[in-house]
Amino acid sequence: MNRLVMNVAATLLALGQVVPLARAADESSPAGSNVPGAQFPRIHPDLSITFTLHAANASSIQVAGGDGLGNGPFVMKKDANDVWTVTTAPAVPGFHYYWFVLDGVPVNDPASETYFGYGKETSGIEVPEAGADFYAIRNVPHGEVREKTYSSKTTGAWRRALVYTPAGYDQHPNRRYPVLILQHGSGENETGWTRQGKAQFILDNLIAAGKARPMIVVMERGYAVRAPGQLKPDTLVRDLEETYGAFEDVVIHDLIPAIDESYRTIPDREHRAMAGLSMGGMQTLFVTLRHLDMFAYIGSFSGPILRPGNSDSPVATAMQGSFDTRTAFAGVFADPAAFNNRVKLLWLGVGSAEPEQFHTSIRGAVAALQTAGVRLTYFESSGTAHEWQTWRRDLNDFAPRLFR
């Protein structure tokens, strides 16, 4: 009996945000991404981070993670109490995936929340950016994020979409709203934009300030295989086409009808946008440019620019060669005036610290499109890499331009 009581007590102490027995004697603070009560990882004023892990019998432990974490991996050292510790170099502000390498095996940090990235649940750390409160929970009216279960004819299975409804949605039952479909990147899933991206708070803040129109935001899992969907591993290129095509069918034939049926949308192209990051940006261009009858607003955040129409596979030609505006995407840009007349917003962006091939691809396409007379918005996030801080800023720039 005492064991149960003490277990309850220990859990409450750990989770109840009770004052800890010991505090670090410096200016560092627990990361906001820690599980409740965890004192480490701690972020120092210079944005260096101290990680710890208790491991009595391990031979070696390092910390590794996303680009913005610094030039790791960082080798941890064990103290007399079997606690391994390292303090990293100063990190880039924003959200970074990370993991411990424990005797050679990548493992999560039990002290941090996990986030779906790299195709699995992965530890993440939130490094604050001084002065940036556009994604903070502020004292404004808050929307909701809803889990919507719906059936997909394309895949023959149940799917889950996350749906942001703006503040006041329930209180104005006769009001209808435009829709933004917002996609995650490769290895992530439909939870990325709210958990890593904090999209709901970005929208809450923009809408409360009158900077963005109230809108519904739909986030889906960007993977699909057609039922019965038997693909052969020796046709990798075709598989990728197939996978993009199946997801396109989910969006066009399953998701949009389900959303228009369940929510008070304005179900026309002038009130429908799609955007995504990285792979989600590639998918956005792939889907929207083939269905301009359904979308008038398009955003690709750090999405490599494809040249479909020149090859069997849009993916295999990603970022290769120059971007030919006459043939790219089946000639949708061949008549710039007609494109400009039809598409209200084409938005392309990249982080200034992203790997060179993203710059080459995206800037090259931007230059070619602008030279040809295609109207577009280009946004460069200063100092951020192929990571979520870039995409939070992208959304903060993109959303106010929608449905004007």
Next chain:
Amino acid sequence: MNRLVMNVAATLLALGQVVPLARAADESSPAGSNVPGAQFPRIHPDLSITFTLHAANASSIQVAGGDGLGNGPFVMKKDANDVWTVTTAPAVPGFHYYWFVLDGVPVNDPASETYFGYGKETSGIEVPEAGADFYAIRNVPHGEVREKTYSSKTTGAWRRALVYTPAGYDQHPNRRYPVLILQHGSGENETGWTRQGKAQFILDNLIAAGKARPMIVVMERGYAVRAPGQLKPDTLVRDLEETYGAFEDVVIHDLIPAIDESYRTIPDREHRAMAGLSMGGMQTLFVTLRHLDMFAYIGSFSGPILRPGNSDSPVATAMQGSFDTRTAFAGVFADPAAFNNRVKLLWLGVGSAEPEQFHTSIRGAVAALQTAGVRLTYFESSGTAHEWQTWRRDLNDFAPRLFR
């Protein structure tokens, strides 16, 4: 550039549920709790489970976990490809937390989803129960699970509640609904009832079958510390009182008003219920029996029965001694006829395979209450332990009895 393309390809293969290159040559299947594309852990027809982990340099790895997983830990063995493997004894059906012990350190399985338990993100595995589809996603109208952000005066901080709204909620803007507040156990959080418990699908199925009334279900994080909430570690017992009391204030003064303001509730005691599992059951009794003006339906799922009023701390006296119906819970049961007249449902349950002290405590209180003439419903889940399969069954029995 090829690296990016291949990364995308590898991720799509991993996540797109594409047919794997190799299949196990037996009747086993990947667990439903695996991340998309993961072929292990696999569940065999006798409900034994094969776990694998790739680790070239580890010295020892075991699998450990919840009661229902069997008599672990199970020692893994390494093959020539550095893949460690073990097949467990047959598991109890239902959801089980588990982890690898890698050179002495508990770590998650990268192949499984994680669930908040033990105060951190923990791997979980879903073992199917033959013939049990009451928590499956079935072809019925589905409700939504909404993330509600609201401000707590008690704690001085933002909080998040998850709110189930039944199918048809948005389509009937003049209809109002009763409310069930449903709490998780110690070490878990507000995501437990939907992720581990599948409460939304249990309710969808019950409501679609006409077995339960359409209702709103509110799930909150059962931890709170009053602002500024400076508690001293040398007063552990008082801290626990404080923590329960702070959560009580959150429920009564912050959560219920926020829900009644935001949703179309019927805001009276006859249409408000509270239930919880384990610690959440203890909290339910603590909160509801002190506020019978606000609750008419009460459920404690595997919740140890307290004797507050006899001691400085309800927790310190948990499950100790006999249950005195005249003094327990400040005498609320002292006049059984008055209690029966006021409380529409007092529901107590326990799993038949739970540790003995739960049986002793809960059955002892049930017997004492029944002897005294207090009307209650007692439910025993056959063959299940202090785990989620018990609590899924509990909810499936409890919800149909509400708001009649």
